[in-house]
Amino acid sequence: MEPLRGDETTVGETTVVARGCRLERAPVRAFLETDARPRFYWAAGTESIAARGSAATVTADGESRFADVRTAVEALFEGCSVPDDLPSAARPRLFGGFAFHNGDHDGASPWTGFPSAAFFLPEVQVTVRDEDAWLTTAATGPDAAAEAAALLDDWRDRLDTLSGRESPGPPGITRRERTPTQAGWRDQVGAALESVARGDLQKVVLAQSLRVALASDLSVPDVMERLSRTYPDCYRFMLSPEAGGTFFGATPERLVSVRGRTVRTEALAGSTGRGDTPAEDEWLAAELLDSEKDRHEQKLVADAIRDQLGPFATTVRIGDRTVRRLATVQHLRTSITAELGTDEHVLSLVEALHPTPAVGGLPPDAALRTIRETEAFDRGWYAAPIGWVDAAGNGTFAVGIRSAVATDREATLFAGAGIVEDSDPDREWDEVQLKYRPILDELE
Structure with missing residues (x-):
């Protein structure tokens, strides 16, 4: 069907019918490799979701x-018919996200096919939670009920016949192109530090891009399977729009989760590497916890999120500062939980929180202006909200970092670092290289 724009009143007239059933097996990777767009993959905790085709x-x-x-x-959900016995995990969701910048995203390469905001209700959705799996189908129009039922019958049979294959491993890299160069990075960080010293900025997150040519075609579903083994505690995501490349990553940062009136988010900022031994690992973590620069950067993020949640919440609880350990890097992390005063849609909280100072800066307007004027590439959907929303207005969105956008033989990786008082350009450069590793390790 034709895309439904958010400013069109005809959306409410769309009839959507969903059907579902339990599955004995859910070959997620093989399902994602079937030829259909858009497609989406999401994994967090014990839940993973694969979706393909667009009903709306x-x-x-x-x-x-x-x-x-x-x-x-x-x-769209107001006009959606769902069987009463379909469990909440298997009920229809819309999947998608947003570009980082508001109003000036042109979808140029490598972001061809990625608009400023896009969500889709999949024709076919496979959900796995703990040991249970479900198939959900959806269709629109006057024959929606019959079409959704036919899709369910067809895909129940197809999933029984889909078989996995052995992954060929990473495709290999033949060429690398960095933007900016290390010399250019020093200049950019130096200019940002001057703005901090003048009081124009408290913090700004500057990003880099790494464009790589690949020795063979890239299967992003293969990458997602490997990332799930290496980064099981991260949010793993993959989105292929109707045309263009595929945006994917394994991000440690949740922007927001809303369930009922409970909101969960976190402040993630400050970084160091992993040690070669347990003793070195602990030493690096202790150094990070004691770092005045990193604690200051992380506190800026936590305080800003608390202030952003303030208009919606009756209470905001900020947890203790801890160290979040990932395969290649360690971060300072503070959990944040809020109770809402009234029912709020998850997208209202997404709007209020994006961008957090962990990927933008403070003050927000000055930081975003600095990013636009400084970075010599389009962030596209990098560091922006990506996730899902359901009919109740609940949902979860992650921050699209530790990510890349790829075509068959090329990928562009993105990573950034928070610049605050006392930031050292060369140390920040090294931090960015660490943040490339989750994706780079799956390509080399």
């Missing part, structure tokens, strides 16, 4: 893109 899409751009998407999503 929602797109929006401009300053009101968050509100426009929310309005369209609510209208």
Whole structure:
């Protein structure tokens, strides 16, 4: 069907019918490799979801893109018929995300096919939670019930016949191109530090891009399977729009989860490497916890998130500062939980929180202006919200970091570092190289 834009009133007239059943087996990787777009993969904790094909899409751009998407999503679900016995985990969701910048995302290469905001209701969705698996199908239009039922019968049979194959491993890299160079990075960080010293900025996150040519075709579903083994505690995601490349990653940072009136998020900032021995690992973690620069950077993020949640919440609880250990890097982390005063849609919280100072800076407007003026590439969907929303307005969105956008023989990786008072350009350069590792290790 034609895409439904967030500013169109016809969305509410769309009839959507969903059907579902339990599965004995769920060959997720083989399912994702079937030829259909858009496709989406999401894994967090004990839940993973694979989706393909579009029963309905929602797109929006401009300053009101968050509100426009929310309005369209609510209208779409209002006209959705779902069997009463379908468990909550298997009920339809819309999957998608947003570009980092508001209003000036042009979708140029490598972001061809990625608009400022896009979500889709999949024709076919496979959900795995703990030991249970479900198949959900959806269709629209006057024959939606019959079409959804036919899709269910077809895919129940197809999933029984899909078989896995042995992964060929990483494709290998033949060429690398960095933007900026290390000399250019020093200049960019130096200029940002001057703004901090003048009081124009408290913090700004500057990013780099690494464009690599691949020796063979890249199977992103293979990458997702390997990332799930290496980064099981991260949010693993993959989105292939109707046309263009595939955006994928394994991010440690949750932007927000909403379930009922409970909101969960976190402040993640400050970084160091992993040690070669347990003793060195502990030493690096202790050094990170004692670092005045990193604690200051992380506190800025936690305080800003608390202030952003303030208008919505009756209480905001900030946990103790801890160290989050990943395969190649360690971060300072503080969990944040809030109770809402009234029912709020997850997309309202996404709008309020994006971008957090962990990927943007403070003050927000000055930081975003600095990023636009400094970075010589389009962030696209990098460091932006990506996730899902359901009919109740619940959902989870991660921050699209530790990520890349790829075509068959090329990938562009992104990583950034928070620049605050006392930041050292060369140390920040080294930190960015660590943040490339999750994706780079799966390509080399």
